[in-house]
Amino acid sequence: MSAFDIGLVSFGAMVVMVYLGFWVPFALMLSSYFGVWAIKGSPVLAGKLLALAASETISSYFFGVVPLFVLMGYLVSVTGMGRDAFDVANHLFRRMSGGLGIGTVGANAIFAAITGISIASAAVFTRIAVPEMIRHGYSPRFAVGVVAGSSVLGMLIPPSLLLILYGLLTEQSVGDLFIAGVIPGILLALIFGGGIWLTARLRPQWLGDGHTTAAQSTLSRVEVMQKGLPIASLIGLVLGGIYGGFFTPIEAGAVGCAGAILIGLLRRSLGWRDFWQVLTDTGLITASISFLIIAAQMYSRMLALSGVPTGFGEFVATAEIGYWGVIFAYVGLVILMGTILDSSSIMLILVPLMLPVLVTMQVDLIWFGIITIIAVEIGLLTPPFGISVFVIKSALTDLDIPLGEIFRGAAPFALMMLVLLALVLAFPILATALV
Template sequence: MTGLEIGFASIAVMLVLIYSGMHVAITLMLVSFVSVWMIRDNPDMAAKLMVAAFKDSISDYLFGVVPLFVLMGLVVSVAGIGRDTFDVAQQAFRKILGGLGVATVAANAIFAAITGISIASAAVFTKVAVPEMRRHGYTPHFSVGVVAGSAVLGMLIPPSLLFILYGVLTEQSVGDLFIAGVIPGLVLSATYALGIVAMGKWAPGFIGGTTVSTDDMPTMSFGEMAAKLAPIVILVALVLGGIYGGIFTPTEAGAAGAAGALVIAVLKRRLGWRDFWQVLVQTGHTTASICFLIMGASLYSRMLALSGMPNWLGDTVLGAGFGVNGVVIAMILVMVLLGTILDSASIMLLVLPIAVPILTGLQVDLIWLGVIAILAVEIGLLTPPFGLAVYVIKSTLGPDTDITLGQIFKGAAPFALMMALVLALVFIFPALATALL
């Protein structure tokens, strides 16, 4: 077999193994190692390439940002800042039909600016928002659907772990990617809020209709609202203000944010030693998982380059007359399709090593492409049969809940469509992602 044939065969084998249930990182490593062995007919060379790929992929100073932002997000969750944010948003939107849904979106948008982890947002607001919405007459599917839909804001509004991963894979500035996510994140938040208001007016049966009542909600004074929001404002100013103001690198901002979150949690007396230990263990687990994925993707990229497949695909695309738009649309469709079975990080690790070399040859702005890629893979968090955010919500609800997976997918469907609309807007108007750069 030629290198090109081995490259294409490796993709097919990987998809089969992943569909069979093998972990994505192990699949990437195994298939890449065997493929290099076959291309060069030399197992020693495959082993040396694996060692080099592993060493180079995680030795970068930038990679230190991952555990720091994960730690910050988990401490913020334990400190109850998500609960405080929802309380304030609930107070602000209490008079709107569907107001608790809008409050959930607003709280998630703010929470995303200090966590960057969609799964954490889904877990926190399932516990915080769903019981409150059910108590006020919202339908089960809308109560969980709005949490699932708004949880994905955590991967678009900076700081975002997916933007960090994209920056590592494509060698783009993480700071620039964070800035590029601001406007699309705000647009998506506004689209969700307007969509909920529209559903309240024209499809009240979907969200709960006239049974929704917020008159019995306790009121908060301005001082109480300010006190609940103060920690959030401080962390956002510290992390994002530090990055955008040129004071911190993304890694330094992650360290400052993690330290700030720890101080706030201690001052609030919401972080005991047992909670702190669990946060550290979970941070280690998450970081190790991401680390193995990046190492596997690095070896996979080198194997593809060795096979000559990216160059062949680039020449074929250019020779066939496909424009930038056609290639980007194809990438979007593949990512959304893979989203039905894989998590967001795995999709990026599989698709980007093939797509980016082609699009680089077509002079595509890789910062804009990063926003497109994040939106495309995040749609997959809401789509069956995998829908990672949906399963996190189902798991968080516990075994005694009367809400089924089907109801969660039903409730999340309008938000997946709204996300597709925002994706189309960013595709048609690239300035939404690049205007602040």
């Protein structure tokens, strides 16, 4: 059996293990180890090669950005800035049709700019926004759909953990990827808001039987300043520092953590017990991400040794499906895999496989990264996996809304994401204009 055949068998075995319920990093590591063993003929050499890949990956200076932004996201969540963002956004859009829904989208966009974790957004706003919308006459389906849809902004609007992961996999500048995500992220928020407003104007019954405007209670200017200034300051500190060239992404993460801790202490919303819980959760998430990235690098080394990416590239070149044929096939495969796998796993499996092909075709890897994130994020809302939907279901402690109802509520937002995907495919400048 040739090295190429062994690579294909290892890839197939990995896919089977994933379908059987293996944790994705274990599936990647096992298939990589046995694949290298079969190619090199030595289990000891296979172990040493994969250990080298692991040590090189996790000791990289650029990996430091992961725990720092995870820590900042949890600090922002525990100090109550998520609720403040919702209150401020609801106040700003209170006079518009569907104002409470649009306010939820706006709050998620603000929250995304200081966290970068879609799951955190889904959990926070399920508890904050869903009961408030239902109380003001919105249907449960619409309420959970808005939260599910707008939660994906956390992985597109920088800082974003998926953009960091993509940068590590492709050795692209994380700062450039963050900048590239600004326009598509803002555009997606506008598409979501516009879709809600049009629905409220043309089909108000789809939003619910009650009022489709926000709550009548408003905030005073002082309250808006008190709630909005800490959030704006943290966003300006982190993103302004990156875009202004004052900080690297890693330094910005550290500065953002310090800023979030300072804000929590000044507001007296961060106690020792909360801080310990934040550190524990950050450690757990960072460890999970570390396993994912290590496994991805092992998988990449095995593929490179087998020659599968090179063979795949030659196949694409001789198949004559053209540049756009490759791009569309990739996007379709990502969206299809989104129905059964989480976002990180899809990227870990497909990006190393496609990278040699993309380099040969001279594809702009920054633009391609944004395309990948958008396509991957659609999977957060699609059955049967739809991890954001499951997070919302688990966070609905006081409401009994069926899982199918949440998926149906999220479906229009998945369609709106397809619109954004088409726009970025048709107009790459939307992702590259600021880079």
